[in-house]
Amino acid sequence: MIAAAVATVLGTALSSVLSCLPGLHVYNVMSLLVMGAHALRAQGHALPAEVVVPFAIGLTVGYALLSNIPSVLLAAPDESALFTVLPGQKFLMAGRGYEGTLITAAGGLAGLCALVLIVGPLAPRLLPAAGMVFRPHTHWILWCVICFMLMSEWPKGGTRGQAGLRRFSDGWKTTGMGLLTFALSGLLGFLLFYRSPIPIEAAFQNIMPAFVGLFTLPWLLLNVVSRVEAPPQCVPAGSIGLDAMTLLRGTFAGCLGGGFAAFFPVITGGVGGLLAGHATATRDDRVFLVSQGASKLVYYVAGLLLLFVPGLGLTRGGAASMLKGLFVPRTVYDYLLALASVALAGATAFLLVGPLTRAVIGLMRRYTYRRMSAAALLAVLALVFGVTGCMGLAVMAVAGAIGMIPVLYGSRRMNCLGVILLPMACNMSGAGPTVARWLGLL
Amino acid sequence: MKGISHFAIGAAAASCFPDAVEAGAAGNPLYFILGGVFGLLPDTLDFKFTRFFFKHDIEVSPDPNRPDPRAIAGAVAHAVNRAFETRRPLSIKLDTVRLGADRWQRYEVIFDVLRRRVVVRYGPQVDTGGTPITGTGTRPPLEAAAPLACDVRLDYLAVTQVDIFDGPVFRMTPLEDGTVAPEFIPWHRAWSHSFTIGLLCAGVCGVIFGPLAAMVAAAALAGHILTDQLGHMGCNLFYPFSKKRTQGSRLMHAGQSWPNFAAVWISCLVIFWNLYRRTAGVPPLSPIRLAAFALGLPALLLNLARRLWSKVTRISTTPGL
Amino acid sequence: MSPATATVKPRGDFCPVCERFIGPAAVCPYCDEESARSGMLKVMRRAALILGLAGLALLYVAASHSTIPVMPIENITPMMNFAHVRVVGEVARRPFISRKRGEVDYLSFLVTDRGNELRVTANRDVARTLVERKAVPEKGAWVDVAGTLNISGGGRKKLRLYTADMLTIKGREESE
Secondary structure: OHHHHHHHHHHHHHHHHHHOOOOOOHHHHHHHHHHHHHHHHHOOOOOOHHHHHHHHHHHHHHHHHHOHHHHHHOOOOOOOOOOOHHHHHHHHHOOOHHHHHHHHHHHHHHHHHHHHHHHHHHHHHHHHHHHHHHHHHHHHHHHHHHHHHHHOOOOOOOOOOOOOHHHHHHHHHHHHHHHHHHHHHHHHHHHHHHOOOOOHHHHHHOOHHHHHHHHHHHHHHHHHHOOOOOOOOOOOOOOOOOOHHHHHHHHHHHHHHHHHHHHOOOOOHHHHHHHHHHHOOOOOHHHHHHHHHHHHHHHHHHHHHOOOOOOOOOOOHHHHHHHHOOOOOOOHHHHHHHHHHHHHHHHHHHHHHHHHHHHHHHHHHHOOHHHHHHHHHHHHHHHHHHHHHHHHHHHHHHHHHHHHHHHHHOOOHHHHHHHHHHHHHHHHOOOHHHHHHHOOOO | OOHHHHHHHHHHHHHOOHHHHHHHHOOOOHHHHHHHHHHHHHHHHHHHHHHHHOOOOEEEOOOOOOOOHHHHHHHHHHHHHHHHHHOOOEEEEEOOEEEEOOEEEEEEEEEEOOOOEEEEEEEEEEOOOOOEOOOOOOOOOOEEEEEOOOOEOOOOOOEEEEOOOOOOEEEEEEOOOOOEEEEEOOOOOOHHHOHHHHHHHHHHHHHHHOHHHHHHHHHHHHHHHHHHOOOOOOEOOOOOOOOOOEOOOOOOOOOOHHHHHHHHHHHHHHHHHHHHHOOOOOOOOOHHHHHHHHHHHHHHHHHHHHHHHHHHHHHHHOOOO | OOHHHHHOOOOOOEOOOOOOEOOOOOEOOOOOOEOOOHHHHHHHHHHHHHHHHHHHHHHHHHHHOOOOOEOOHHHOOHHHOOOEEEEEEEEOOOOEEEEEOOEEEEEEEEEEEOOEEEEEEEEHHHHHHHHHOOOOOOOOOEEEEEEEEEEOHHHOEEEEOOOHHHEEEEOHHHHO
């Protein structure tokens, strides 16, 4: 018990600090640790499950709560925070980045409470049956999500001038580029899935360079080349003024979105957030930030917890996938240990939000926005090279070029998720190998 | 209704066909994709295609640096009066006023039917979510009125807010009784939201994908049209046999949160129920129990929370407490 | 001075001539003048498109011309999860075929290579194709099979066959 608690706190503390680095994803850190654990096991020094599981949960929860700091303060979102940038940037540019971060973290904590206190006890009773019902239908649910995602991007331009082809092409520029982004990233996904150029020794991180290129690289690059500087950030002495209704509304939307993304395969937190945002018509910036905090936490943590639910055993998300290689949960004890670790990790991480946010703001005062982004860029390049080598860097560069298209044309960056959505949807419908054959990959 | 509501209703319509559910379970996603796509198709056709080709006669592009409500009011009144004089429809487009990446100048166009005039009032600046930005807007608000030469018969709402993205088009249509009707965004819910065109689209779908696909497409399209009829604008239900939109039942506004969320939630429950019925080996569940726990209980809890919240805010704003 | 005017300042987002906000537009929709950063933006846009398309094409050429490595089963590690490899070995037991509503739904067989085992699986369409072609390897057959590795908890290794053409049944002499 004590070992489990200590492992939880250590994992949380480690990921909380590392999460403040922009562009560093918990799955990157976890992959390095998993590699180390496998190496130890190969030498006959296997780590006990009571240490591995709580540590991994601590890493995940810490990241889910604390990665909102760079999302708001340094605008380097991962694929599940594609919306936080805009409202979070508003707070940042108004010198209220601290407030924005805490509002997002409050949403995360509320989501965690909902997960542990409401979903946790009900999950073993409800989710196995729901899993049985939805299992043969997850493929068309994924296709419907893709169709909605593509159809719901409205043309942004073409608002002025007389009707005709000129207005039509002006309006469709952004939408067209969004569709192109989806197609190109989907093609990249097929390449990585069927004939990945990543060395096979690092194949379990096949998709990592692509994700870094599609999502992290464009933002860091733009931060470095643009002349935008964040204004000085103030740390309010008193309350951040978050009322109960805003917290409830945001948490409700976030839990729905994050829960949907966690339960159904391939759908990420960003997509879940999009669907929940549309379904609940979220407009207010504060509600939005709360919902994104809740969505992100529920997506990452519930995704991992699904592995432990007795009678379900779903592998969702990178953390569960990597953890499953080391440990397979089987009993109710494993589930309860996981829930307890989530609760402890959440409390620990939330206590660290304030101090770490202030620390990052302090760093921002000493070093410019651009310098911090440049440092993060170098760190990310080193990580990709260290894990996947030169081919990983090549994949990252191509993905980075594709990821720049929506940023430069003003279309949704979520379309970059085609890298996993398209090949997985095709595979789940049984058409993946056929498409791969048409493409000459098989 | 918002796009996600229509999409979810379309997918739910598809789930009502047992053969579509069987096909889905066997790995064929076609019918559910068709349900969702056809559920959203009418609005897609309007907002992504039709509106770029609808010609207008006058375009009003307010200067963001020099707000002039009088010019806007004058232009709208001119359009109404011209339509009245020439007995021919005249379209006027009102552009939005963008001030920054996330900042727009809101203005309202008010058809003051009783006093036979059009009023334009500048409101606060808003963000892209439509939320007013505190500290913006003038007190009293910038306002101007322009007289109308005839009576106006409202087609939609008397007050139209022009703020974000694309501005509206009004088609001033002279009526037989001598009035002029300002048709709000006449290109929307016209031919695309008719049962006749819907049947035609479903027919084409059927020729390509088979009779089940046609039925799914028809059901999804009908769902879209019927839910839109719950609002104010209505649809041109039998184009080309009918010429005008049939007014809606005014039970809700398209952008309201609760009706949209309720539509999505109920659609998800319908889908779940239809899938559940065709799944072997699941624990027994009656539709009444599902409705009670998944619909009734959340509705009750949310209603209680709302009442509690309004009581708390009323107490806290009562002077002396 | 109106509130709107107070927010307008000549910058890259604003037209250099009429000073109205135009965002990333290359041409001002009010006065048809080119924006201050239209040149740079055009270059970046074209560069992103060209690099993305060309890079993807190069990756595709490299990938489609690469050979799938032959991997001894004993060398397979958990880090190779999702790797595309070739395995050569002997079928250790009779293949398992499952049917759903009378149709072949799943197929698997065990391949051994110097005492190490790997389960090869095929779903639905691939399994049906193998059965129809009578290409399901029997116990004792030597196979050359390529697919994607799946390594789950406890070190269980599986190779997923994506197309029937990736399975070749060889004579023992051929394989040695």
